Amino acid sequence: MDAATVATAVLTLVAGIGVFLIACNAMSSNLESICSTRLKNLFSKASDKKLIGVAIGTVSTAAIQSSGAMTVLVIGFVNAGIMSLTLAAAMIYGANIGTTVTAQIVALGMFGSDAISLTLIFSAVTGIGAFMSAFGKKDSVKRWGGVIGGFGLLFVGLSMMSGSMEDFAQLSEVKDFLAGIDNLIILVLLGALLTAIVQSSSVMTSVAIAMLAAGLIDLEQGIYLTMGSNIGSCIVSILAGMSSGLNAKRTALMHLTFNVVGVAIFVIAGYAIGFATGGSLTYQTLFESLFPDAVPTQLAMFHTFFNVMTVIIMLPLTSKLVSFVCRAIPDRGETAPQEEDGPRLFFINDYMLRTPPIAVLEVKNEIINMAKIAMANVNLACHIVSTLDFSEEKQFRANEKELNFLKKQITKFLVKLSNLQLSGRDNAYVSTGFRTVTDLERIGDYAENIVEYAVKLSQLEDRFSDAALQEIEDVRSLIEQLYGKIMTAYAEADRNVLREAMAIEDRIDDLTDRMSADHIERLNEGTCKPDVGAEYLSLASDTERIADHFVNVGKTIKEYA
Numbered sequence: 119m120d121a122a123t124v125a126t127a128v129l130t131l132v133a134g135i136g137v138f139l140i141a142c143n144a145m146s147s148n149l150e151s152i153c154s155t156r157l158k159n160l161f162s163k164a165s166d167k168k169l170i171g172v173a174i175g176t177v178s179t180a181a182i183q184s185s186g187a188m189t190v191l192v193i194g195f196v197n198a199g200i201m202s203l204t205l206a207a208a209m210i211y212g213a214n215i216g217t218t219v220t221a222q223i224v225a226l227g228m229f230g231s232d233a234i235s236l237t238l239i240f241s242a243v244t245g246i247g248a249f250m251s252a253f254g255k256k257d258s259v260k261r262w263g264g265v266i267g268g269f270g271l272l273f274v275g276l277s278m279m280s281g282s283m284e285d286f287a288q289l290s291e292v293k294d295f296l297a298g299i300d301n302l303i304i305l306v307l308l309g310a311l312l313t314a315i316v317q318s319s320s321v322m323t324s325v326a327i328a329m330l331a332a333g334l335i336d337l338e339q340g341i342y343l344t345m346g347s348n349i350g351s352c353i354v355s356i357l358a359g360m361s362s363g364l365n366a367k368r369t370a371l372m373h374l375t376f377n378v379v380g381v382a383i384f385v386i387a388g389y390a391i392g393f394a395t396g397g398s399l400t401y402q403t404l405f406e407s408l409f410p411d412a413v414p415t416q417l418a419m420f421h422t423f424f425n426v427m428t429v430i431i432m433l434p435l436t437s438k439l440v441s442f443v444c445r446a447i448p449d450r451g452e453t454a455p456q457e458e459d460g461p462r463l464f465f466i467n468d469y470m471l472r473t474p475p476i477a478v479l480e481v482k483n484e485i486i487n488m489a490k491i492a493m494a495n496v497n498l499a500c501h502i503v504s505t506l507d508f509s510e511e512k513q514f515r516a517n518e519k520e521l522n523f524l525k526k527q528i529t530k531f532l533v534k535l536s537n538l539q540l541s542g543r544d545n546a547y548v549s550t551g552f553r554t555v556t557d558l559e560r561i562g563d564y565a566e567n568i569v570e571y572a573v574k575l576s577q578l579e580d581r582f583s584d585a586a587l588q589e590i591e592d593v594r595s596l597i598e599q600l601y602g603k604i605m606t607a608y609a610e611a612d613r614n615v616l617r618e619a620m621a622i623e624d625r626i627d628d629l630t631d632r633m634s635a636d637h638i639e640r641l642n643e644g645t646c647k648p649d650v651g652a653e654y655l656s657l658a659s660d661t662e663r664i665a666d667h668f669v670n671v672g673k674t675i676k677e678y679a
Contacts, residue, residue, distance in 0.1 A: 127282045131325075134278030137271055138321055144268030168208040168436055172429060175212020185217035186317065186354035189373055191473045193358050196365045203440045206369045210376060211429040214348065218422040220320040221344075223272065224327050225418035241277060244270030261539065279328045302342045302388065306381060309346020319351035323421055327414045338402040340417045345384060345424060348377045358469035368443040375439060380428030461523030466531050477535055478544045481528065485554055486609060488524045489671065491517050492561040493601045496664060499568035500594040503657065504587050506576050514569060521562040525555045546678035554674055557667040564660040564667075571653040583640060586654055589633045593661045596626045600665055604672040611679035616672045626665040633658040 179188040192209045195201035201209075247267025254260045299305060313322040323344050330340045352374040359370030392400050405416040432439065465484040470477040498514045501507070532551045540548065575581055582590070603619035606612065637654050 130278050131282035134275045134282060135316065135321055135325070136275070137278060138275030138324060139316065139318060141268045141271030141275055144264050144271065168204065168433060171205045171208025172212040172215070172433070175209035176216040177212075178209075179213040179216025180219045185213045185319065185351060186472065188213040188216070188473075189355040190358045190469055191476045193355060193366045193369050195476065195479075196369045203365060203368060203372070203443070204436055207372050207376070207436050207439055208433075210369070210373050211432065214377070214425045215422070215429060217319060217351075218418070218425055220272075221323045221327065221418040221421045224324045225412075225414035241270055241273040243267075244274060246270070257542075264539075275324075279325055299339065302338075302385060305339055305342035306346035306349070306385065309343035310350035311346075312343075313347040313350025314353040315350075317351075317354055319347040322347035322350065323417075327417050330417055331414050336402065337406060337413070337416055337420075338400060341401050341405075341420050342385075344417065344421050345381045348425070349374070349381055352377055354469070354472070358467065358472075363464065364447060364449065368440075368447050371443045371446060372439055375442065376428070376432055379432065380424070383428070383431060384424060461520045463524070463527055463531075466528070468531075468534070471534055471538065474535065474538045474540055475544065477531075477538075478540065478547060481531065481535065481548070481551055482609070484524070484528055484531075485551065485558070486605060488521065488528070488555065488558050489601070489605055489608075489668075491520055491524070492558045492565070493598065495521070495562055495565040496568075496597060496601075497594065499565040499572075500590055503568050503572040503575070504582070504590055506572055506581060508572070508576075511569065514565075518562050518566055521559055525559040528555045543678050547674075550674035550677050554671050557670045561664050561667045564664050567660050568657055571657055574653055582654060585636065585640065586633075589629070589636065590657070593626060593629050593633065593658075596622060596629060597661060597665055597668070600626065600668055604668045607672045607675060611675045613675065613679060616675060619669065619672050623665050623669050627662060630658045630662040 175188065175192075178191075179185050189210060192201065192206050192213070196203065196206045244267050247263045247265070247270055250263025251260050251267060252263075254263055299308070309322060309326075312325075313319050316322065326335070326340045326343045326347075329335045330337060335343070352370070355370040355373045359366045359368075388401055401420060405420050409416045409419055463484060464487050465480040466477065470480050495514055495517045498510055498517070502511065502514065529552060532548055532555075536545075536548050600619055600622045603615055603622060607615040607619055634655060637658070
């Protein structure tokens with residue numbers, strides 16, 4: 119075979135993998151958009167019953183055709199604090215079972231007569247999906263078109279990969295090289311490495327099935343490559359967990375530990391069975407006898423068997439797995455993150471974009487956290503200006519730096535998120551997010567103004583009168599009440615609570631008007647100096663605007679609730 123033919127085979131393989139990945143992403147993203155609300159409601163209401171978690175993980179992963187997306191989804195819920203580590207472990211178990219559906223589909227597609235194969239029939243479905251996406255008038259029709267088109271493209275990619283494998287099978291050098299890889303541990307590591315590179319165990323398993331069907335590898339090699347792909351698939355959760363919270367990191371470690379332990383058990387069992395039977399019984403001989411004359415199905419069925427058995431083994435050990443990851447990644451101190459690590463995002467990262475519904479949820483958590491920091495700075499500013507005690511100014515400045523950072527980074531994330539397929543409600547929420555982070559950043563700016571007034575008072579060696587200090591405390595207390603109501607309304611999209619918040623804002627408006635009037639009266643009485651009074655008037659105006667910006671945050675729920 120000449121060099122041009124070899125190059126053609128390599129390029130066809132790369133193209134086939136690319137088409138397969140695009141197909142997986144198309145199916146996953148469109149199904150997530152269709153099912154996003156149901157999935158979020160299902161996950162948020164799930165109990166800590168492990169079998170229910172396994173079932174939800176299995177069905178959800180089989181539906182969206184992506185264990186990586188499912189794992190990121192679970193990490194997002196754990197990071198948001200609405201899913202326990204125990205339930206997360208159960209859902210990851212289920213995701214490992216659900217992902218085997220792809221291998222079964224691929225194996226099914228390889229059946230058919232010489233005249234027409236199922237691969238060709240399924241590939242033709244791509245055209246149906248394309249017509250639905252191109253000419254459908256409703257978004258739901260277009261998305262289902264994307265799902266159907268993605269399903270068809272799976273087989274287009276598979277056909278290209280199978281064709282390239284048939285070309286490689288004619289090369290004696292390739293066959294001899296692959297036949298020489300008989301070390302099972304090396305095969306596991308090779309499967310893990312290749313899967314980590316393409317970030318898809320489905321692709322690696324499908325390539326292994328295509329290689330097996332073409333005669334490039336035997337079933338035993340395919341089995342150990344497939345086991346390695348389970349370990350390599352953890353790269354997605356590791357990357358998602360690295361830049362997230364403590365429990366997110368623990369969830370990623372659980373995923374890795376679960377797969378490594380499962381592979382270790384099966385590798386050891388494989389060696390033990392082979393040694394005990396003198397090599398007459400191996401995984402290969404077992405599945406060849408169970409599914410004769412169905413080579414692709416043999417590997418697909420082992421993949422399913424491996425994942426189901428690993429879940430059965432690990433399910434009773436879930437509590438020990440949770441304890442292990444908690445010891446491996448212990449709780450840290452309560453030092454403020456911005457002091458310890460500098461400004462950072464607490465809930466979102468680009469890996470969340472793989473699952474737009476969870477990315478929207480995590481944006482809301484990030485914004486709620488930003489609001490918490492903004493309110494903390496309002497409290498600090500009022501304390502500093504009232505006491506002229508600057509001992510906490512360093513913390514105030516760190517918070518202000520954090521607010522500026524969050525505004526910039528959340529906005530960037532929202533831009534990326536807005537370019538993805540979202541449900542109508544999620545899309546409306548994202549559009550409000552740009553204004554919300556600006557409102558919260560402005561609250562920080564007004565708090566910074568108040569600290570500057572404290573600096574000027576300190577330079578004048580003067581302070582506000584006792585009556586003025588009491589008014590500052592009164593307005594601060596009302597703003598804190600307003601903040602509590604607003605964030606409850608925002609988090610739960612509750613219009614009734616928003617109305618309660620609006621009533622508090624009216625009281626703040628009345629109080630700030632009275633602050634100005636009382637100040638003028640104190641000026642006339644000579645109990646307040648003009649220089650000090652100018653700062654007080656500005657402070658009254660700033661507190662009113664702080665309240666206005668909090669209310670703006672709450673009002674956004676009217677656009678999507």
